[in-house]
Amino acid sequence: MEEVLKEVLKEIKPEEEEQKNLKKTSEKLVEKAKEVSSDFEISVEPKLVGSAARGTWLSGERDIDLFLMFPKDAPQEKLEKIGLEIGKKVSEGKAREQYAEHPYVNTNIDGFDVDIVPCYDIDDPTNLRSSVDRSPHHQEYIKGWLTPERAEQVLLLKKFLKGIGAYGAELKVHGFSGYLCELLITHFGPFQELIKSVSEWGPNKVINLESKRDQEELQDLFPNQPLIFVDPVDPGRNVAASVSKENYATFIRAAQDFMREPKKEFFFPNKPPTSSQELEDLIDSRGTEIFMISLDIPFDLVLDIVYPQLRKTKKTLIKRLEEADFRVLRSGIWAEENKALILLELKVPKLPTVKKHIGPPLGIDARPFIQKYINSEEALAGPFVNEDGRLVFELKRDRDEASQVLQKTLELRKGFGKHIEKSIDAEGYEIIEGKKVVAKAEEVNAEEFLGDYLSKCLPWYR
Template identity: 30%
Template sequence: MPEKEILNLIKPTKEEERKLKEKAKDVIEKVKIKNVKLELGGSVAKGTWLKGNHDIDIYAKFDLKYKGHDISSILKRKLEKFKFSTLHGSRDYFQIKKRNYVVEIVPILNIKNVAQAENITDVSPFHVKWVRKHKELADEMRLAKAFCKANKLYGAESYIKGFSGYVLEILIVNYGSFRNLLKASLDWKNKEVIDVENYYKNNDAMRELNVSKTKSPLIVIDPVQKERNAAAGLSLEKFNLFKKIAKDYLNGPSVKYFLREKLTLKKIKQVAGNNKLIVVQAKTLQGKKDVIGAKLLKVFTHLKKHLILNDFKLLDSGWEWDENVMFYFVLDKKMLSKTKKHFGPPRNSKRLNDFKQKWAGKRICYKNNFAYVVIDRKYRLPEELVKKLIKSEYVTSRVKSVNLIKL
């Protein structure tokens, strides 16, 4: 089985671990705030991060006497010796880029139990502590993360709606291994409940949890906060896709399921074949990744929707976000007719007179009892429409720059 081979590719080396923790220690030692303790957090502290991932989370844990105070502003003043950017979330946090490393310093309250939390981020150290109790499963967690990343299933952000790292860690503890997780997922039903700490009996979780927390297809009870569904951001699409790819992998295990191929123009052209291909490139605005991603998704959806509304036959579409952004649309290459039928209300509708007045001078025809007129199309070629759309305020307000690539 390829899991052992995969671990050699995805597990950080001792040297990589040393350098990463050294970089974190360097930042921690330079930030001094009275009654504030800085410590390593996230997947690095859990021991579940992947090779090549140089993102470091540091928690700035403020004493409880700061409760009700703007701890983000206090932390910001103490970071003046660094070149940093401010990211907006439920609390502002700060990002420092040092060569290949991205350090995020997150202000939280140093709570003793989760009931004292003012903010969801205050609970983060409890997540770390819980995962660390199961450190013998760290490599299985890495396999689950690499599998989801390669198949675009990773991340609870609103523009992804997939599995967060924490959810995957919980699932691995629940099932005991990566392979067991995949096998179990084949039998998941919609509204499947995973309660690793057995907080609820039978189907009590669905009755006792707030309705807003049980809308996702998978209910994963947070082991440190039983009132919380850790998988609340998971979409039905990603839930079903996970099950499908899990089945495919179990039927034919291969390294390819763990290696995400970067989408290139060459590959998109191969996908398009002899069909019409439209490619739009964009550069992102500054800001929090989740917010930027949500804006990009809106741009992609906007372009796709208007291509369909204008009768272009869409065969395939997608988008990729790395340093830059690429949206692509594969369409039927046949040029649309010069005219089209524009339908109105039924023949017996009270609105028929309004339709006739609006199109005075046009011949009113009927099809299946619905009125219609024949009008000239605004766009016969998809690139004409896309050129117009990318200049609209809807698009330009959501990206730094955008242009149509000549193919």
């Protein structure tokens, strides 16, 4: 295991050159921000946070988080206005305005992807004005623990989680955040020790550094969360709130398998198949009916907004299909820039004309039920009494093809995400069926998504 980890570390740890570049750009950014800030009447203190600031970034990652700390009594309005202004000035005309809890600026400096985020300088992190105000406190907390040795172990953990597909708190992944990785190493590290411990975790795990509250209390406080890691900076928060059951279980299974057979594939997994031929063969081999819904989404929408809405939309589509008696085997979503895809895999694409319509049991007047259907065009058989003594009509199915149900649902677009609904209004949608989904995936560069979906497999078994 040592050997594997050493090799991996060599590949993932930023080299001196890379570290210098980051340092140079970071310092330049802080200088610039200080300079710009001095033009405003409110005192604003720029602060580097995140993995770049703590030396826990993986080689090749080029993200810098620069926070602009405002006095805690500054009006929200001023913070937003001045924050954006400073951000734009620091960006030298390349600013993209973005919006999470409040507006911030994203830009590109010296090839780094830089977020410039205004926040409040709060003494007590249990009493925040906005969730971003917590980041500087995390910064301080981790800084106090993180030796260079520990930082290396964090790198291993992050890369491991990336490799198994469970890294990232964003709503696309529902995985482990960088801060959570740092805390895990701090608490269970080094990497080997952590993995050993994780391999023994059960269906849920509670970690509380302060241990003032017991497990049960915490499970009540954070219900339905497989992993609870109480934030040492804010005991009212579960750092692992973003971790889905799926990613939690994946981490444990990966840890178990890694303990048995440590290999580089956990960190550097093989890619899924992506050639047209491979994808078409996979579709053939499954013998299912695949539908892909292709949507255009606004360019300025961040993926953390797109993904939950896509998920909601997918859920609604599945619900309508199942109400119409179709069975969905599996499904998936994908989004990038201004394109989004929803995949739905059905057992069968067409149902029989006839469907059962159960009427009242004994004790309830059957006249309205019988009169409604007895002479209707839809009635194929009935009324008759079934084995339970209930009246039944057999009626013609409204829509017997899944594509009709999908089209109708997309036309109505009720129960979709707000932005998805709007973008369908403006740009429409496309339903692609069967092997044609391969060409569509290639068109929007989603071959890896489709290949991953069709050959779905834990990455280290690929």
